[in-house]
Amino acid sequence: MRRITRVSWVVALGMTALSVATGCGGGKGGSGAPGSDAGSSDGGESTSTDASGSTGTDARTGAAADGAGTTGTDAGAMTANDGGGTTGTDSGAMLGGDGAGGVPGGQPGAGTTVSGCQIFPNDNPWNVAIDGPDVEIIHTYDSQLPQGTSSHPDFGDYTKNHYGIPYNVVDAEQLDEPTKFNLYASQSDPGPGGWVGTNPVTANASTGTTAYPFFGGMHIEGDPALGAAPGNQDQHGIVLQQGQTGCTSYEAWHCVASSSPPFVCANGAVFDLTSNALRPAGWTSADAAGLSILAGLVKYSEVQAGAVTHAIRVTFNSTQAGYIPPATHASGSFALGSAYPPMGLRLRLKATVATSSYLTASQVIMAAMKKYGLMVADIGSDWYFQGDSDDRWADMAPDGQDTLIDEMSGDFDNLTGADFEVVYTGDPVATGL
Numbered sequence: 001m002r003r004i005t006r007v008s009w010v011v012a013l014g015m016t017a018l019s020v021a022t023g024c025g026g027g028k029g030g031s032g033a034p035g036s037d038a039g040s041s042d043g044g045e046s047t048s049t050d051a052s053g054s055t056g057t058d059a060r061t062g063a064a065a066d067g068a069g070t071t072g073t074d075a076g077a078m079t080a081n082d083g084g085g086t087t088g089t090d091s092g093a094m095l096g097g098d099g100a101g102g103v104p105g106g107q108p109g110a111g112t113t114v115s116g117c118q119i120f121p122n123d124n125p126w127n128v129a130i131d132g133p134d135v136e137i138i139h140t141y142d143s144q145l146p147q148g149t150s151s152h153p154d155f156g157d158y159t160k161n162h163y164g165i166p167y168n169v170v171d172a173e174q175l176d177e178p179t180k181f182n183l184y185a186s187q188s189d190p191g192p193g194g195w196v197g198t199n200p201v202t203a204n205a206s207t208g209t210t211a212y213p214f215f216g217g218m219h220i221e222g223d224p225a226l227g228a229a230p231g232n233q234d235q236h237g238i239v240l241q242q243g244q245t246g247c248t249s250y251e252a253w254h255c256v257a258s259s260s261p262p263f264v265c266a267n268g269a270v271f272d273l274t275s276n277a278l279r280p281a282g283w284t285s286a287d288a289a290g291l292s293i294l295a296g297l298v299k300y301s302e303v304q305a306g307a308v309t310h311a312i313r314v315t316f317n318s319t320q321a322g323y324i325p326p327a328t329h330a331s332g333s334f335a336l337g338s339a340y341p342p343m344g345l346r347l348r349l350k351a352t353v354a355t356s357s358y359l360t361a362s363q364v365i366m367a368a369m370k371k372y373g374l375m376v377a378d379i380g381s382d383w384y385f386q387g388d389s390d391d392r393w394a395d396m397a398p399d400g401q402d403t404l405i406d407e408m409s410g411d412f413d414n415l416t417g418a419d420f421e422v423v424y425t426g427d428p429v430a431t432g433l
Contacts, residue, residue, distance in 0.1 A: 101125035101276075102325060103346065103425050105134030109372060112295075112302075112310045115169045117240060117247030117273060119295050119310065124276050125326045125425075126295040126310045130348055131371045136424040144318065144340045145347075146382045147417040153365070154315075154380075155298065155387030156405045157394035158223060163405070164389025166219035167238040167249075167294055174241060176211035177261035183207075183254065184267030187283040191250070191270070212250045212268060213241050216259040219389070230254040230266075236286055237265060238294055246274035249294045251286040271295075279328040282432015287313070287378045289343035290328035296377055298368075298387035303361050308368035312387075315380030316341050322428030330433055331379050341376050342428040347420045348373035359397070361404060362411035373423060383417060 099106035100123040108123040120126055156163030176191045185200035185208035193211050195201075200208030214237065221236040237255035241248045254266035269285035271292045279290045286293050296313030319332035320340040327344025349369035358366065374385060387393075397407035 099128070099134070101128035103128050103130055103423065104136060105132050106130050106425075107132055110307075110309045114294075114299065114301070115240060115242065117242055119247075119249075120271075120273055120292075121276055124295075126292070126375070127372070128311075129371050130311075130346060130373050130423050131351065137421045138424045139422070141339055141341050141345065141422050144337075145316075145417050145420070145422070149382045149417050150413045151383040151385065151415045151417075151419075152381070153298070153387060153405060153408050153412055154384040155389065155393065156403075157391045158219060158389040159391050160394065162221075162223040162389070164387055164393070165221050165236050165238065165293055165297060166389040167240055167297070168215075168218045169240045169242065170213050170215070172241065172243050174213040174215070174239075176213050177215065177263060178209060179212040179214055179252075179261070179263045179265065179268065180209045181207060181252075181265060181267050184284060187280075188267045189270035209262070210268070212252070212263070213239050214250070214261070214263040216261075220255050220257050221389070224257045226257050226259060228257060230256065236293060237263070238286070240294060246272065248272055249292055251293050253286040278326055280432070281328055281429075284329040284331075288329060288331035289323060289375075289377045291326060291344070291375070291377050293377070293386075296375060296386065298365055298385065300388060300390040300392050303364050304392075306364055308365055309372065310368070311346070311372045311375045312365070312368060312385045313377035314347070314374040314383065314385045315378045316376060317379065317382050319343060319376065319379060320428065321433060322430050323433075324426045324428055327376075328432070330428075330430070338428070343376055343378075344425070345376040346373050346423040346425045347376075348423055349415070350419055350421055353415065353419045358411040358414075359404075359407055362408050365408075366415070369420075374420070 098104055100108045102125055106128040109127040109129045111122040111127055112119045154163075155165070158164065158166055176193060178196070179191065181188050181200070183206055185206055186204050188200065188208065190210040191212045196209040196211070198205060198208065200206070218237060218239065222233045224230075224233060224235055234253060235255050237252045239250045241250065249271040250268065251271065252265035252268040256264045258264070267284065267286070269279065269292075271294075279285060283290050285291060291313070293313065296311060298308055298312055302308045318336060318340055319330065320336050320338060320342050321330050321332045321334040322342040323330045324342050324344035327342070330343045332340060332342070349366060351370055353366075353370075355363050355366040393405045394403045397404045399407070
């Protein structure tokens with residue numbers, strides 16, 4: 001299993017700290033091939049476990065209201081979810097350009113709804129369509145984007161092979177339970193009740209305690225044994241909490257499976273799904289880019305409904321030490337040149353790529369890659385794109401020979417780096433690194 005060490009100088013709240021984290025790049029795709037991302041991994045779950053222990057289908061309830069007339073939230077006028085009393089990143093300034101979501105020529109999309117929750121506003125970068133005629137295509141990164149490497153669906157079933165990044169859906173009444181962060185607390189968000197004791201953000205501390213709506217038996221990436229140390233596994237823990245006026249995603253990394261609180265993870269990020277606010281510049285999240293993992297996962301329910309209406313998270317083995325908002329953090333090497341892809345880079349499948357000969361499920365994802373594209377979210381195997389962990393991905397394929405995910409993997413083997421192009425959304429920055 002490939003081990004990756006993240007090292008970054010972080011400037012937050014006017015203080016400087018050395019942050020070091022070790023993650024695993026050995027996630028698994030549907031075909032069993034090793035190699036995924038290291039700071040967030042492969043897969044998730046559409047049949048999400050709820051807090052009562054029952055299993056509920058993550059039903060895509062239809063497209064959200066058209067957001068073409070809405071105005072994106074200016075995070076500069078908001079307080080970031082950092083618990084440190086700091087002002088959030090001004091997304092109006094950082095997401096430059098005349099288009100929606102910081103994409104010149106981009107347009108608000110149909111919106112994405114999961115378990116009754118809209119996943120960010122329609123003009124959020126994840127939801128913005130980038131297939132219009134005014135979107136600019138650049139070739140800055142062509143030399144370091146592996147042109148001959150195939151794309152790969154990095155997700156699958158939860159119970160048997162533990163592929164994918166699972167998420168758990170809870171209602172607004174779910175109790176917040178003690179949750180400890182033991183590595184990146186200084187770049188973490190507290191739960192609704194704030195920090196318990198010392199505020200690790202203002203204290204620039206690696207450890208801290210708060211309360212998240214986590215629960216015993218929640219699905220964690222890789223389905224680790226109770227008490228098992230993360231080691232080389234990413235072990236993401238994600239909870240989507242439904243609300244009366246909006247939903248919230250709680251996302252953590254290197255979580256230890258537990259039957260009862262306190263729950264222990266390396267760090268935590270809280271995303272208000274009604275807002276376009278970015279994390280503070282230089283801050284990581286449960287992935288290296290500082291982005292929401294939940295927003296970028298291909299979900300089984302979306303594919304079955306016939307439409308994925310958001311960008312899809314993707315990984316590359318070598319990235320530069322820079323990021324393009326909405327990313328707020330980088331995990332690359334300063335030794336690598338500017339031709340290497342930065343975190344937050346947006347790519348799309350070329351419109352000329354023929355897809356009609358592939359499985360219907362593959363065509364749904366390929367259509368999303370053309371309209372909404374891919375967003376670089378973490379370090380991992382080149383051209384691996386992530387999805388949820390759902391046992392239904394293991395259903396038999398149409399020909400009755402393999403699992404659906406294996407059949408899809410065969411389809412995506414035919415799509416290589418040469419079939420994708422880079423969409424201009426801004427130049428990389430290194431603020432806070």
